Amino acid sequence: MKHTLLNKRFSLLASACLLALSASAVAEKIAITGAQIHTLGSAGVIEDGTILIDNGKIQQVLDADSVPSGYREIEADGKVITPGFIGALTSLGLEEVSLSAGPVDARVEALPVSSVGAAYDVQFAINPDSTLVPVTRVEGFTHAVTGISRTGQLFNGQGAVIDLAGDFTALVKANAFMHVNVGDGGTHANGDSRAALWVALNQALDEAVFAAGTDLSPTEDWEGMITRADAKAMIPVINGELPLLITADRAADILQALALKNRYENLNLVLVNATEGWRVAEQIAKANVPVILNPENNLPGGFDQIGATLENAARLHKAGVLVAIGMDTHNIRLAPQHAGNAVANGLPHSAGLAAISLNVAKIFGLDDTLGSLESGKEASLVIWTGDPLEVTEAAEQVFIKGEPVEMTSRQIKLRDRYLNRDPAKPVAYSN
Amino acid sequence: MRFTNNKKVGVALVFSALFLAACSDDKQEQTAPVYDKSNPFPSTYQRIESAPVVISNVTILDGVGNMIEQGAILLRDGKISAVGEDVSIPSNAIEIDGSGKWVTPGIIDNHSHLGVYPSPGTQSHSDGNEMTGPVTAEVWAEHSIWPQDPGFQRALAGGVTALQILPGSANLFGGRSVTVKNLPNRTIQDMKFPEAPYGIKMACGENPKRVYGAKGGPMTRMANVAGYRKAWIEAQEYKDKWDEYESAKEAGTAGDPPKRDLRLETLAGVLSGDILVHMHCYRADEMAVMMDVMKEFDYQIGTFHHAVEAYKISDKLAENNVCSAMWADWWGFKMEAYDGIRENIPMVHQAGACAIVHSDSDIGIQRLNQEAAKAWSDGKRAGIDIPKEDVWTWLSANPAKSLGIFEHTGSLEAGKNADVVLWSGDPFSTYSQAEKVFIDGAMVYDRTNPESWPVSDFEVGQVGQGDAK
Structure with a gap:
């Protein structure tokens, strides 16, 4: 692994934010590393595997934690990945x-x-x-x-x-x-x-x-x-x-x-x-x-x-x-x-x-x-905080056709507006 | 953990012990009700006698903010006798090893329509909304409840030990609610929580105007509010008349009593503080208006139900001491539910207001622990980190307060009713289930023993009787 521990901690969030800004950019090559991957394909569940994404598709799912050159790495150590x-x-x-x-x-x-x-x-x-x-x-x-x-x-x-x-x-x-x-x-x-x-x-x-x-x-x-x-x-x-x-x-x-x-x-x-x-x-x-x-x-x-x-x-x-x-x-x-x-x-x-x-x-x-994470399939997949069937876990980053989606919604914006409300002015002037 | 007696007792034996105890007359309390005009439908609930029960080596959430790992709890004579790291064990106690398991107070759902909208959901069973006029304070939910609703058993399997059954929300005043123990029996009086005060169901917003818009009104929210105020004015007059009569009676100068009016009797009961207000209200602005109406007529709104926008006015709810009973994530099924967010419950809690997880659903009532778990984790991810031992107040203590029964149940404190759930694991996990449920100290559900599962009359002789439900 090339990244330092400090980088590891922040890289997932940072990369998601950066990419969110350029959602319509040309699909780049991405390597997601370190996660438990539920492929739902013949490879079954891979611990500490790597998913290579190229041109919106899953290029490969590797039973190894390694990144070929030319790929932007997203570290997902301790996370769970499933198909979307x-x-x-x-x-x-x-x-x-x-x-x-x-x-x-x-x-x-x-x-x-x-x-x-x-x-x-x-x-x-x-x-x-x-x-x-x-x-x-x-x-x-x-x-x-x-x-x-x-x-x-x-x-x-x-x-x-x-x-x-x-x-x-x-x-x-x-x-x-x-x-x-x-x-x-x-x-x-x-x-x-x-x-x-x-x-x-x-x-x-x-x-x-x-x-x-x-x-x-x-x-x-x-x-x-x-x-x-x-x-x-x-x-x-x-x-x-x-x-x-x-x-x-x-x-x-x-x-x-x-x-x-x-x-x-x-x-x-x-x-x-x-x-x-x-x-x-x-x-x-x-x-x-x-x-x-x-x-x-x-x-x-x-x-x-x-x-x-x-x-x-x-x-x-x-x-x-x-x-x-x-x-x-x-x-x-x-x-x-x-x-x-x-x-x-x-x-x-x-x-x-x-x-x-x-x-x-x-x-x-x-x-x-x-429906599964296998070579040639669409790179629509999700990085989870843990077992997605547990009510206390959540999607951390969603990819659709190889693109990370902006992890926000009208509900999240409403939440943040009221979490950060300034009592000194009407709420309509909040973000 | 100190054992005075170490014998192992199997589950089957536990049940036969309960059964034998229930059959012996000498221990039954003689509580045959004396007819009382002010309480015309008195509770005939009787707890099931049980030998003392000790659950040990177990993780305990006491429901009032404490977690005990490797703890023990003793249930005796229908009450919680002791909770702690160490309890003494009576020689005749049924001992349950709680290793890897969790114990919590029984879940209390303060918003259910079991029995008034029972399964099967036929038209002939639709007894929850008296949609013949916007003010029907004279009707009582307990006169609609069908105790054979299979939903009670399903809720029991989800760890629900008490619930409030409300009329529906079509009307400004829908009628009286009733709080019951989740131990279905032949009659509704057999289920009534003996000490529980009555509630009244009121409703804000879309429902009354949708139902009555073409039937003489109200057809607007402003007419809704006019309707509440008009009713409170009449109720105040009625109450004054009766207060005057009672004073005169004491002074020995009374004439004929005023004529009874069932509708105004219930409303006057709210003004005197005897009947608790449960108000269906989604939007923040409408809740704020209702809190002003409350001050105008000097009554207390106990709980806003659904309160999908409570997060917008959580400060005002705290100031006015009004609880909010909420879903974790329901939204969007109508305009007034459009602004629902997943952090509503933790945001209300964080503001210091009283937060409650409710179901309003015969499916949702079966896993309210998961609803709380979702709200807990959603709050945590948004930076509101509430310990699990505080989160459980949403499921037992706060709903008990909202129903006026907290001195009897809703927490694992010595002297309270032994309404207790033993979970197969951490109840904040999807995979954990209520394994054993106790009401007043008696084990009334045991997932590990299919023979013990209650079956409603309706399901007798039908496909799947006694199946895993």
Whole structure:
């Protein structure tokens, strides 16, 4: 190690501050040394390793504490490094304030363009200036899956994947998934009964299959239940190009969802919630269907969640199901705490970390660039003060595509304004 | 650590001892309530008898600012009998080795809607907001509470030994709250904390104007404030009338008593100081206005609940002796929650004001220790370094003060109710869990013994009965 002890102590903070000033500068070569690196790749956990970053990508992860020439070193001795976390199911960029505060793009009122909600598409609605973006990224999140939370129709439309760098190129993947709720929550807009909802869902899928071989031009006849715009959105779902997220809690609902693959074999299914998933874990694993869940849901909120347990995540993982964690918007930043509580209730720690990074990338087809620290992947990663699943630890420096982000947010600025308030003058004159 | 008796007692034996003790009549206190008009729904709570319990070799946070490493605590006859580095151990004591574990006072949540918004959350169970008028001081939360809410058991597994159950926040005056011991039983009277005073739920800001804006008002914040003041004027008149009557009665010159009015009776109870004020209020400016209304009508606001902007006026909250019950990090779900910051709780504490961690959630109530841990560490990183032994005041002592029960519970001090949690490790860690929970000296939850887990009637005969929850 070339640096003196004194340098070591200050270099991380200093370099982060310097770089923050030139966030748009040409990506430089960076070597982060000394940390415990959770690669989530084949290298596993590396103690005292080095990550080389070049041109926004991870060049190499070394099992050694050494720095080749030409790299600016960031010392992270005693710290922990993980891939940037990915919000698994959020409405980030679509919602600023939830209630009585103007349009929320994550909530859709039905329009004639769509009869079943499939056509709605959030890619046009992303606001990278949302204050939620920095609030979330300073806590170790580099990306988020974002979508509509309510349409009052069958489908919740098409979601997207964004990065949280906060610039106008936030959209990483448009048309990243389609979402439907087949549980109690989904029945409300669908005849108040599963007996109606499933017929509508089957009909929509059948029509999409038919539409795939049809000219959907306005000059041609189309008398389907779904609109032409819905049909266009549904064809990639039928083909398996778009994952179909199915929110289901009750074990029977989960099995109905899995049975869809018997009728539409190319479907790329993802279960959401799966509150009683542990009861049919073998079937879920056998169908190779991943689950996005909140491991803290342990109350029978309705008659489709009677079997709720804190051990759901652990039991599903043990059965071989790929588990992702993280469903919220303003507080998606608490997903590491949720994952930590899943670990406290039996999920292995490595699976807890994967649940908020690699597994999310896999579900949305992003794992060739995101989700683990391996050569050639995007250098979106986080230096933590310690175990990120511990509620008392924090992200110290976040990198998105090789760039250190400024570790501040509107909340931090508000805090500092009141921590440093000068009682002699109105607060509006503070920084 | 001095042992007068070194026998090892297994967990199963502990429970059978508790059970036997509870079955023996001779030790039961005869506390059958005498009907009292001024207390029409008296508590019928009875503690579970238990042999003395000693937890030793354990790290103790006493809840009032002290940490004892390698300490011991003795629970006897429902009370905390001794706490220290060394306690004497009665020969019949159940001994628990606390090596590597921590002991704290039971967590007290002063903001819960368990039972009034129970699980399952059906419309038929929605009993928390009397949204038929902005002033419903006449309703009492205890008349809505369903003791079979499975949420009580989940909260117990999180180390919660007492909680305040409040009406919702739709109304300027939502009604009376009630403080209960977290030992669900057949009736709400069985749960009522015997010595706890009543509270009243009031609400600032967005909720009342959203609910009543199109239903005759208030539709603005200014009408909210007019509504409180109008109600206090009526309450003062009512109180004066009754005070006059009582004086005349003493002098033997009384005529007919004034007509009772349930709404004004509760409000007059606030003015006389018998009923504590719990006010849902997010914004700093609104809290400041409410503290002026408080002075105008000479009552005390005990606690602002949610108080998302408390950090902006922490000096004023300290001056006015008003507690703030807060979340660690909830924000943004409405405009009045937009300025939430993670350091709110430590900043209030640093100003010398009374800080409380509350849940307002059937999920959040299960890990309030983690909420405090987050606030503690966020404060620390911002330069507010509060020792863990002081942080625990947010979870037990301060909420107990806010509920008027601190002389009975909320700290590990000799003579107080033995409401105690044994944690599997440092409760500031995500991975630590409440392992054993004691209410009035009886072990009412033991994570290591599934046979002992309480199950609500609702969950009997259902999928997952008795499962790890």
